[in-house]
Amino acid sequence: MRSLTILSAILIASTAIAQRSPIDRDAFARLPAGCVTSLGSSPHARLFGGQSWPNGVVPYALHASVTPAMAQSLAAAMQEISARVRVQFVQRTNEADYVLVRDANINSSPIGRQGGLQTLFVANWGIRFEVVHALMHVLGFWHEHQRPDRDTFVQVQSANVDPTRASEFAVVPIGNTYGLPYDFDSVMHFGATEAGVNGATTIVALPPNQSQQATMGQRSQLSAGDVEALRRTYGSLQPPVITGASPSSIPSYQAPFVTLTGLRFDETTRVLFRSAVVNFLVQSPTQLRVTPPLLPAIGPAQIVIESGAGQSQSFTIQVTGLNPPRIEGPPVLNTQLAFPFRVYSDAGRYNLLLAAFNNQPSVAPGIVSLGIGANFTSYGEVAIGLSDASGLWNVSLQGPGGLASGTSIWLQAVVFDPANFTLPLSASNVLPVRVF
Ligand SMILES: [Zn+2]
Numbered sequence: 001m002r003s004l005t006i007l008s009a010i011l012i013a014s015t016a017i018a019q020r021s022p023i024d025r026d027a028f029a030r031l032p033a034g035c036v037t038s039l040g041s042s043p044h045a046r047l048f049g050g051q052s053w054p055n056g057v058v059p060y061a062l063h064a065s066v067t068p069a070m071a072q073s074l075a076a077a078m079q080e081i082s083a084r085v086r087v088q089f090v091q092r093t094n095e096a097d098y099v100l101v102r103d104a105n106i107n108s109s110p111i112g113r114q115g116g117l118q119t120l121f122v123a124n125w126g127i128r129f130e131v132v133h134a135l136m137h138v139l140g141f142w143h144e145h146q147r148p149d150r151d152t153f154v155q156v157q158s159a160n161v162d163p164t165r166a167s168e169f170a171v172v173p174i175g176n177t178y179g180l181p182y183d184f185d186s187v188m189h190f191g192a193t194e195a196g197v198n199g200a201t202t203i204v205a206l207p208p209n210q211s212q213q214a215t216m217g218q219r220s221q222l223s224a225g226d227v228e229a230l231r232r233t234y235g236s237l238q239p240p241v242i243t244g245a246s247p248s249s250i251p252s253y254q255a256p257f258v259t260l261t262g263l264r265f266d267e268t269t270r271v272l273f274r275s276a277v278v279n280f281l282v283q284s285p286t287q288l289r290v291t292p293p294l295l296p297a298i299g300p301a302q303i304v305i306e307s308g309a310g311q312s313q314s315f316t317i318q319v320t321g322l323n324p325p326r327i328e329g330p331p332v333l334n335t336q337l338a339f340p341f342r343v344y345s346d347a348g349r350y351n352l353l354l355a356a357f358n359n360q361p362s363v364a365p366g367i368v369s370l371g372i373g374a375n376f377t378s379y380g381e382v383a384i385g386l387s388d389a390s391g392l393w394n395v396s397l398q399g400p401g402g403l404a405s406g407t408s409i410w411l412q413a414v415v416f417d418p419a420n421f422t423l424p425l426s427a428s429n430v431l432p433v434r435v436f
Pocket residue numbers: 024034035036133134137143
């Protein structure tokens with residue numbers, strides 16, 4: 001099985017891959033084997049190196065050299081990943097891009113999806129998390145100690161490194177760390193004496209992390225950091241969770257952003273507000289800004305976040321009306337044209353639009369509490385109407401004929417509920433309008 005013929009075939013295959021892609025080629029020196037990496041043209045890496053596999057689906061085929069026992073070992077390693085994140089290793093049928101798994105003297109894999117056939121050579125079938133380590137390379141991950149910021153955390157003793165394995169200790173400048181902390185516990189980190197000449201130390205954990213010196217390089221589990229990096233690349237098995245909203249109540253009129261707190265928001269694909277798709281901005285995995293639709297209906301509103309893993313639970317916020325109401329409209333009226341005015345109040349409320357003309361004393365003592373009632377004589381109803389579900393009442397007014405250009409009009413809306421008519425009426429701002 002470890003014949004020279006197979007070995008040379010492997011070397012040829014590895015060279016062929018190396019010429020066109022980043023490759024991880026483990027050394028022969030020891031078991032468990034280390035990994036040699038070389039840079040490719042891939043735009044990102046951490047850790048993340050090659051292309052990711054679409055939807056986390058990695059088709060694979062077993063070479064004839066893989067025994068049933070090896071296949072079982074491989075399946076167990078795949079399961080360690082698939083049980084934690086949205087990655088599926090599936091037996092290849094006719095997919096163009098796939099991984100051919102072979103038994104070999106070395107562990108070797110390109111970094112990430114290459115396009116077409118790519119080969120994963122496995123030597124350490126008996127060490128489950130060495131196989132997991134190799135599968136992480138297949139999924140696009142470089143070694144942890146090759147991060148761009150690694151010199152802050154470890155010191156590489158280059159003089160002690162087996163010269164044939166020097167590239168395993170090279171910083172990958174394009175490495176994407178996802179902003180995650182340096183992870184000594186990563187299954188992608190080397191141990192202190194990996195590739196050391198005569199067992200010499202090759203990696204020194206710098207202060208204040210000296211305690212990691214003895215434990216780094218573990219191959220017994222995926223670290224929390226490994227799982228998080230995988231999640232950020234491929235997504236969780238669980239959908240997002242919403243735990244809070246700020247504000248929890250928004251006015252329909254000029255509904256502001258709603259900032260949600262929760263989990264896994266960085267995987268968001270869609271946000272539904274009352275089942276309608278709305279805009280969103282991911283601020284962090286735990287914070288998401290949602291833009292409510294324009295003039296949402298007043299009442300409870302359910303927000304749901306979708307990711308590749310499904311939908312979050314429904315989280316309810318309140319949309320409120322405006323009381324007192326507010327009137328908005330153009331500052332000028334042309335006597336020939338109709339102009340839109342908008343009154344924002346409560347859903348299902350009656351709105352009365354009143355108007356006054358300039359410089360006449362009030363004759364409307366019943367409504368003196370209103371802003372305009374105290375100052376003007378001619379003061380009358382212009383229109384009446386019912387707010388819609390969002391509290392909006394749209395009024396179209398035509399400039400009054402017979403008024404001199406430059407005349408001022410003041411508009412004010414009052415809102416009332418005919419079923420529960422009480423004084424004083426709730427009154428809006430006063431909107432000054434000039435007639436031209
Ligand atoms: Zn490796």
